[in-house]
Amino acid sequence: MKNTIKALILFSYISCLSTSFAGFLEQDFSKISLKTTHVRGNIYMLEGVGGFSGGNIGVSAGKDGILLIDDQLSPMSEKINHALAEINPGKLRFILNTHWHGDHTGSNAELSKQATIISHSNVRKRLMAEQNNFFGKSPASAEAAWPLITFDQAMNIHFNGDDIQFIHYPNGHTDGDGVIYFPNSKVAHLGDHFFNGVFPFVDLDTGGNALSLSRNIKKIIERLPNDILVIPGHGELTDMKGLMAYDDMLSNTISFVQQQATAGKSLADIQLAGLPSQWAAWGGGFVTEKLWIKAIYQSLAK
Ligand SMILES: [Zn+2]
Numbered sequence: 153m154k155n156t157i158k159a160l161i162l163f164s165y166i167s168c169l170s171t172s173f174a175g176f177l178e179q180d181f182s183k184i185s186l187k188t189t190h191v192r193g194n195i196y197m198l199e200g201v202g203g204f205s206g207g208n209i210g211v212s213a214g215k216d217g218i219l220l221i222d223d224q225l226s227p228m229s230e231k232i233n234h235a236l237a238e239i240n241p242g243k244l245r246f247i248l249n250t251h252w253h254g255d256h257t258g259s260n261a262e263l264s265k266q267a268t269i270i271s272h273s274n275v276r277k278r279l280m281a282e283q284n285n286f287f288g289k290s291p292a293s294a295e296a297a298w299p300l301i302t303f304d305q306a307m308n309i310h311f312n313g314d315d316i317q318f319i320h321y322p323n324g325h326t327d328g329d330g331v332i333y334f335p336n337s338k339v340a341h342l343g344d345h346f347f348n349g350v351f352p353f354v355d356l357d358t359g360g361n362a363l364s365l366s367r368n369i370k371k372i373i374e375r376l377p378n379d380i381l382v383i384p385g386h387g388e389l390t391d392m393k394g395l396m397a398y399d400d401m402l403s404n405t406i407s408f409v410q411q412q413a414t415a416g417k418s419l420a421d422i423q424l425a426g427l428p429s430q431w432a433a434w435g436g437g438f439v440t441e442k443l444w445i446k447a448i449y450q451s452l453a454k
Pocket residue numbers: 251253256325344
């Protein structure tokens with residue numbers, strides 16, 4: 153059953169992310185709802201149930217209003233507004249984009265009528281122009297979807313009694329990834345640097361790299377307290393233990409492929425032999441073991 157759901161998600165993910173968005177129209181969005189989870193303090197997580205709605209959303213809701221992290225695919229904007237109203241009647245004021253992908257920025261254009269969008273500068277650049285990656289061509293986004301405030305390394309947002317840190321980690325999932333940390337609530341949203349429990353998708357065509365993604369995850373772990381709660385870009389809410397298991401998988405599978413490549417094995421050879429069996433379960437997401445080996449192999453050359 154779980155595999156059927158994963159296969160369905162994989163199918164929808166691939167058809168949706170080709171942000172020509174032709175694929176997502178085939179999805180019946182009336183069947184998709186948003187599940188709200190109280191994470192800790194004034195932080196909540198919204199995730200799609202019943203279909204692929206996009207990446208996980210983080211919410212800070214309190215006396216200053218609402219701050220959102222990512223906003224899923226465009227047909228979700230009304231459902232996002234509805235879910236936010238149920239959490240807190242405050243005004244939506246800021247949206248932080250963890251990266252440019254359409255399953256994290258799809259509702260930007262609609263929600264920018266209410267809020268100011270903030271991101272790393274490369275997110276704005278990529279939304280302003282057509283992009284071409286594994287999923288095909290993504291047309292330039294409407295101007296209303298472009299972040300108004302951008303940063304290059306890090307920024308702080310003083311909101312709802314917290315000093316929120318929005319930190320860029322270079323060339324991980326893309327070239328514009330930002331990780332958000334709420335020190336008061338001890339909650340972090342890692343965007344697509346973190347696919348919980350599955351091999352990650354690395355967008356090599358728009359500046360991602362498996363090796364630096366793994367290095368970034370180690371830096372993120374060093375920065376975060378042990379009792380952190382972690383919202384991944386995709387997958388279930390987790391904690392430091394879940395993040396460390398992911399870190400362990402990244403380090404071990406990368407060094408395995410690295411050793412094979414150094415020994416002169418071709419990509420096809422490594423894919424055929426596969427990874428040590430202890431990592432097989434991580435191939436249950438949309439990135440299969442073969443795709444993950446390919447991402448590592450191609451990252452080695454960059
Ligand atoms: Zn992504």
